[in-house]
């Protein structure tokens with residue numbers, strides 16, 4: 001029998017500030033912090049955060065133990081609700097165990113292949129319209145533009161278009177949504193100035209009121225936007241979402257879909273701008289298809305797929321996942337007591353030399369069928385998490401991201417200084433503070 005080890009004591013130097021713990025180091029950049037703890041303590045490393053005794057789970061074995069959750073010791077709600085606040089109350093990621101399984105079973109029906117085919121058909125016109133205003137230029141801030149684009153796409157795809165709402169109302173809804181995301185994202189919920197939280201509470205109320213107003217109409221007529229789909233789906237056993245469920249899930253889905261996809265697309269633009277040989281390769285595949293490829297055609301864009309996987313590895317949009325132990329458990333032979341906040345080092349794992357050759361290099365071929373470095377361990381690559389809470393929108397995300405890139409590759413060429421390193425803001429999901437400058441030119445034009 002192997003001996004059960006106690007959790008190592010947290011050294012004084014690693015305790016951080018009273019109550020806050022290592023919050024500021026997290027906000028500066030979690031990666032160096034996680035590396036230091038890995039070296040000092042190993043895969044189950046103590047830390048302290050926001051009044052919580054906490055552990056970092058580092059590497060694919062430790063992360064995998066929490067994701068697979070064999071003994072049902074790891075819960076989502078008590079962990080995520082501390083970080084994202086009350087603004088995403090009862091989203092799928094924030095419910096646990098039997099209740100989560102029941103909700104997930106219903107929501108699964110919103111992401112079947114036929115449904116995805118319908119979403120792809122709606123994606124193209126929304127993207128075409130959004131990109132029409134992209135003037136390009138030598139200092140084009142791609143991240144901000146992509147953020148607007150994905151919000152506009154969400155208005156069409158999630159809400160079924162804003163035909164019967166005024167542009168002013170849609171702008172108000174977008175602002176409300178952004179207020180929720182911003183307040184929720186700050187890990188420092190205790191220290192966020194009141195106005196920010198106040199705005200977010202108002203934002204949540206605005207979103208709820210907006211969705212509730214359209215709910216009867218969505219219930220009455222089935223359509224292929226996600227709002228409508230959530231109103232109509234049911235399991236074989238006849239289980240369906242209540243009105244409150246639809247509203248809670250809609251608000252969470254929009255949040256889950258938005259920043260993550262924007263960050264991934266922006267990262268891909270950066271790397272494709274720095275690696276023109278990959279941009280040309282991806283462009284050649286896109287040029288061989290039409291302007292509005294269907295689901296199967298999007299799946300055939302194999303170079304773009306490699307670039308997407310590599311971008312998700314190098315900059316995981318959700319670099320750290322959280323869990324809270326509801327009972328004592330053991331990870332990698334180390335005892336983790338009940339009521340411990342667990343930080344799963346996904347980004348840390350993506351850059352471990354044990355699993356990846358030259359981990360910081362951009363090398364999409366590492367995902368090619370003859371290399372498949374991601375298969376070095378089941379959880380070596382986990383940008384979408386794993387286990388029962390694995391991202392339900394991962395195929396949808398891939399389709400949206402590829403549809404945007406496909407149209408960009410067919411319309412524009414862009415470049416990024418090969419030495420450019422994105423200055424990331426780590427207060428919430430990691431985004432480039434400088435808005436991700438690229439030099440963007442329409443194909444056939446010169447600056």
Ligand code: HEM
Nearest residue numbers: 092093256257260261317318383384385389391392393397
């Ligand atoms: C590149 C884009 C995306 C990334 C990297 C991403 C990442 C993740 C991760 C890591 C989780 C697991 C959270 C956990 O285990 O605690 C998750 C869950 C989830 N994601 Fe995504 N996501 C993306 C896009 C999307 C999109 C487009 C949607 C919806 C259309 C979506 C909906 C969800 C939902 C509903 C959950 C909760 C699932 C559950 O708890 O059962 N995500 N996502």
